[in-house]
Amino acid sequence: MKLFTFRLFLLSLLVLSFCRADAQDKILSADSSISIPDTLLFKIQKAQAAITEVNAANKKGYDIENLKNRLNDIQENIKPLQLDFRDSKNKLDTKSLLSYGLILKDASTRIASLRTVLIKSNGELQRMSQSIIDLSSDSLLSITQTDDAEKKLYLPQLQEIRLKLQSAGVLTGKNLDQVSRILANVSAFDLVINDLKTQADDQLQHSGEVAVGKEAPFLWNAPLTIVPDGGFWRQIQSSYLGQQQILSYFINSTWDKRILAILFAGAFFFWVYTNVKLSKRAAIKRKVGELQFEYLKAFPILASFIVLCNITPIFEPDAPSLYIEIIQFLLLLAMTYHLRLVLPERQLKYWLVIIALFTVLIIGNGIASSSFLMRIGLLAINVFFFYLGLRLYKHLKITQFTRKYVKIVIGILIGFNGLAILLNLFGRLSLAKAFSVTGVIGLTQMIGLAVFMQIILDAMELQIKISSCNKGIFSRISHSNTRASIKKALHIFSIILWVMVFLINMSLISGTFSFLEAILVKKRAFGSIHFTLENILFFTAIVYVANKLQKHVPVLFGEGSLTYDSEVEHKSSKVALIRLIIIIVGVLFAVTASGLPMDKLTVVLGALGVGIGLGMQNIVNNFVSGIILIFEKPFRIGDYVELADKKGKVKDIGIRSSKLLTPQGSEVIIPNGDLLSGRLVNWTLSHDYVKSELTFKVGTGTDLEALNKMIEEETKQTSHVMDSLPIEILVNAIAADSVEIKVLVWCQSIYTESAFKSELMSRLLKRFIEKEIKIV
Known part of the structure; x- marks a missing residue:
C-alpha cells in the first residue's frame, strides 16, 4: 500500500509540475541535439499510443461496481454463517456443518475467481501507471526555454500530450485506488472464509464424538428454560438465518437440476392431459368405455405436482x-x-x-x-x-x-x-x-x-x-x-x-457416494491387465441394454407376433439390419467403456481368430451369411419359402439364424448359411398367387366337352380363384377304361391353396354325382 501511495504521489508530481532547472536543460540540449527530430517524433508517437491504450482501457472500465456487488453478495451469504458459528459455540449439528461446508467451499471458489480478476486488473493498471510515469519524466517530452528551434516546432503537440498524460494519470490513479481497495477487502474476507472452513472441518471431524457423547444434561436434570446470550429469539433468529442461507445457497446453485425436474413433471402433465383428452373422443370411448382414475383428472395439476x-x-x-x-x-x-x-x-x-x-x-x-x-x-x-x-x-x-x-x-x-x-x-x-x-x-x-x-x-x-x-x-x-x-x-x-x-x-448421502466412488474407481489388476469396477459395470450395463434393445426392435418397427394364418404382410429386413447396427455399436461402446488397452484388445482378437480357425467356422459363416441376406434380400419376413424338406412362412430374420413357421404350427430354426448356400424356393417373392394343380380320372365314356364346361363353371365359383388368369383343363393320360384329367388353376395365395382345393373338389364331387359321372 505504501508503494502504491508513493507511485501515485510521484505520478501526480511529474504530471502537474513543469521543471525548468538549467542543469537539466543543458543536459537535455546536449543529449537531444543530435537525435532531434527523429527521436522526438518516435517519442511523440509512443506517447500517443500509450495514451490511446490507457484511455481505451479506462473507457472500457474495470467493472468496479460489479466487482463490489460480487464481493458484497459473497459477504451477505457468509454473514449468517458467521452469526450461527458465533452463537452456537461449537455445537452445530452434522447436517448444518455439511451444508455450511458446501457454502464455504463455493464462497472460496468465488473469492478466488474474484481475486484473479482483481489481480489481473491491478497489474494492468500498475503497468499503465508506470508507463505514464515514464513518459512524464522523459526529458524529450519536456518543454524548456533553451529548446532549439526544431523542437519548438512541436510545442503544440508536446503541450497536448502533457495535458493528456495528466488526464490519463488522474483517471488511472483513481481506478487503481478502487481496484486496490477491493483487492485488499477480498484478501481480508478470504481469511475469514478460511477461518470458518477450519472451524467447520474441526467441528465435523469431532461431530461423531459429540453426537455420541453427552451434549446436554439428563432430561430430569435439564433446566426448565435456557436463555442464551442475546435472548431466546436471538437464538431462533441465528438458527433460522443459518438454515435460510443453506436453502438460499442450494436453491441458487442447483437451479439447472430443478428446471430438469420441472420439465419432467411438465412433460408428464402434457402426456396425461393429451391422453385424457383423446379418451373422450367418441371413437375411442366406444372401445374402452368410461375411464375412471383416482388421481388422473382432465387437468392433472395435482398428479404432476405429486x-x-x-x-x-x-x-x-x-x-x-x-x-x-x-x-x-x-x-x-x-x-x-x-x-x-x-x-x-x-x-x-x-x-x-x-x-x-x-x-x-x-x-x-x-x-x-x-x-x-x-x-x-x-x-x-x-x-x-x-x-x-x-x-x-x-x-x-x-x-x-x-x-x-x-x-x-x-x-x-x-x-x-x-x-x-x-x-x-x-x-x-x-x-x-x-x-x-x-x-x-x-x-x-x-x-x-x-x-x-x-x-x-x-x-x-x-x-x-x-x-x-x-x-x-x-x-x-x-x-x-x-x-x-x-x-x-x-x-x-x-x-x-x-x-x-x-x-x-x-x-x-455424501459419505455413501464417496465410498461407492472409491470402490468403483480404484485401480485393480488381473495379471498385466488393469481395470476398475466402474469399467466392468459400464461394460455390463451397455451389453445388457444393447441386447434388450435389439430383441425389442421388431416391436418398435410395428412387427408383432406372426402366425401362419394371419394376414400376409411382408416386412423388409431393415429390422435385422438395425439389430446388427445396435449390436456393433453396443460392442464398440462396451469395449470403449471397459478401458481395455488396444494392445490387450489385439491379443483378445488374435485369440478369437485362433478360436474361429479351430472350431467357430460355422458360427462365423452363419453370421456373415446373415449380413449378406440383409443386403441381398432373397426373402422377407412373411414370405413363404421352401428349403429341402422344410416349408413355411418366414417369421424372423436374425443375424445367425432365421425362423420358419410351418403350416403345422412348429417353428423351424434354420442357420443362415444353409439359407444362403442351399436351393431356396421363394413362393411369394414377387407375388402371392400360385398355380394349383388338381388331377382325377373319369371313365372313357364321359363327355369331355361337357366335363370341361362343368369344371370351368365350378372353378369360377370357388373362393380364392384368380379370375383374371385363365383356367387350363388338360387330358393328362388315357388308359383302357379311364381318362386322366389335369386342372391348372391360379389361386390367390399359397396360404389358401389347401382350402381352395378342398372347396373345388367338394363342388366337383357334388356335380359329378348329379350328372352321374363316374370317377375311376
Whole structure:
C-alpha cells in the first residue's frame, strides 16, 4: 500500500509540475541535439499510443461496481454463517456443518475467481501507471526555454500530450485506488472464509464424538428454560438465518437440476392431459368405455405436482435435509388436498394430526435448545409416533408395496423413535433429532411413493388403452406382461428414492457416494491387465441394454407376433439390419467403456481368430451369411419359402439364424448359411398367387366337352380363384377304361391353396354325382 501511495504521489508530481532547472536543460540540449527530430517524433508517437491504450482501457472500465456487488453478495451469504458459528459455540449439528461446508467451499471458489480478476486488473493498471510515469519524466517530452528551434516546432503537440498524460494519470490513479481497495477487502474476507472452513472441518471431524457423547444434561436434570446470550429469539433468529442461507445457497446453485425436474413433471402433465383428452373422443370411448382414475383428472395439476415432489431427490441428491423436509411437507399437503374428499372424517383427523406433528418436529429440529420444555415436547412427539408405528405394524396394507417392505418401513419408524426417546433422555439431542425426523419421513415418504406409483400406473394404463385403440406399440405386445414389468420397475425406483432420502436425513448421502466412488474407481489388476469396477459395470450395463434393445426392435418397427394364418404382410429386413447396427455399436461402446488397452484388445482378437480357425467356422459363416441376406434380400419376413424338406412362412430374420413357421404350427430354426448356400424356393417373392394343380380320372365314356364346361363353371365359383388368369383343363393320360384329367388353376395365395382345393373338389364331387359321372 505504501508503494502504491508513493507511485501515485510521484505520478501526480511529474504530471502537474513543469521543471525548468538549467542543469537539466543543458543536459537535455546536449543529449537531444543530435537525435532531434527523429527521436522526438518516435517519442511523440509512443506517447500517443500509450495514451490511446490507457484511455481505451479506462473507457472500457474495470467493472468496479460489479466487482463490489460480487464481493458484497459473497459477504451477505457468509454473514449468517458467521452469526450461527458465533452463537452456537461449537455445537452445530452434522447436517448444518455439511451444508455450511458446501457454502464455504463455493464462497472460496468465488473469492478466488474474484481475486484473479482483481489481480489481473491491478497489474494492468500498475503497468499503465508506470508507463505514464515514464513518459512524464522523459526529458524529450519536456518543454524548456533553451529548446532549439526544431523542437519548438512541436510545442503544440508536446503541450497536448502533457495535458493528456495528466488526464490519463488522474483517471488511472483513481481506478487503481478502487481496484486496490477491493483487492485488499477480498484478501481480508478470504481469511475469514478460511477461518470458518477450519472451524467447520474441526467441528465435523469431532461431530461423531459429540453426537455420541453427552451434549446436554439428563432430561430430569435439564433446566426448565435456557436463555442464551442475546435472548431466546436471538437464538431462533441465528438458527433460522443459518438454515435460510443453506436453502438460499442450494436453491441458487442447483437451479439447472430443478428446471430438469420441472420439465419432467411438465412433460408428464402434457402426456396425461393429451391422453385424457383423446379418451373422450367418441371413437375411442366406444372401445374402452368410461375411464375412471383416482388421481388422473382432465387437468392433472395435482398428479404432476405429486410426481415432481417424489422425483426431486433423484435430480438433487446433494440436497440438504431441510430441503427434503420441506419437499415432503409440500407432498403431504398435496395428498391432503386429495384425501379430504376420500378419507372418512375420523381417518382424516388422524392424518391431519400426523401432518401437524410432522410440522412441529421439523421446526423443533432446527432450534438448538436443550431446555426441559423443548426436550419434553420432542419426547411427546416421539412417543406418539412410536405408538402409531405399533398400531400400524400389523394393520397397515399398501397395495403398491409388498407386505415385507411396509413392515420394514414401520419397523424403522418404531425403532428410530424408540432410540430417539432414549437418546433424548440421556442428553444425546443431535442423534435424537436425526432419528426422529428420519423415522417419520420414512413413513410419510412411503405413503407418497405409493401415491406416486399409482399415478404412474394409471397413466400407463391410460396410455395402453389409447395406444391399443390406435393400433400403436401397445397393440403389439402383451398388456399383462407390460403392466407387470412397469410395476416392477416402479417398485425398484421407489425403493431407490426411499433409500436416498433416508441417507440424506441421516447425513450419510455424501459419505455413501464417496465410498461407492472409491470402490468403483480404484485401480485393480488381473495379471498385466488393469481395470476398475466402474469399467466392468459400464461394460455390463451397455451389453445388457444393447441386447434388450435389439430383441425389442421388431416391436418398435410395428412387427408383432406372426402366425401362419394371419394376414400376409411382408416386412423388409431393415429390422435385422438395425439389430446388427445396435449390436456393433453396443460392442464398440462396451469395449470403449471397459478401458481395455488396444494392445490387450489385439491379443483378445488374435485369440478369437485362433478360436474361429479351430472350431467357430460355422458360427462365423452363419453370421456373415446373415449380413449378406440383409443386403441381398432373397426373402422377407412373411414370405413363404421352401428349403429341402422344410416349408413355411418366414417369421424372423436374425443375424445367425432365421425362423420358419410351418403350416403345422412348429417353428423351424434354420442357420443362415444353409439359407444362403442351399436351393431356396421363394413362393411369394414377387407375388402371392400360385398355380394349383388338381388331377382325377373319369371313365372313357364321359363327355369331355361337357366335363370341361362343368369344371370351368365350378372353378369360377370357388373362393380364392384368380379370375383374371385363365383356367387350363388338360387330358393328362388315357388308359383302357379311364381318362386322366389335369386342372391348372391360379389361386390367390399359397396360404389358401389347401382350402381352395378342398372347396373345388367338394363342388366337383357334388356335380359329378348329379350328372352321374363316374370317377375311376
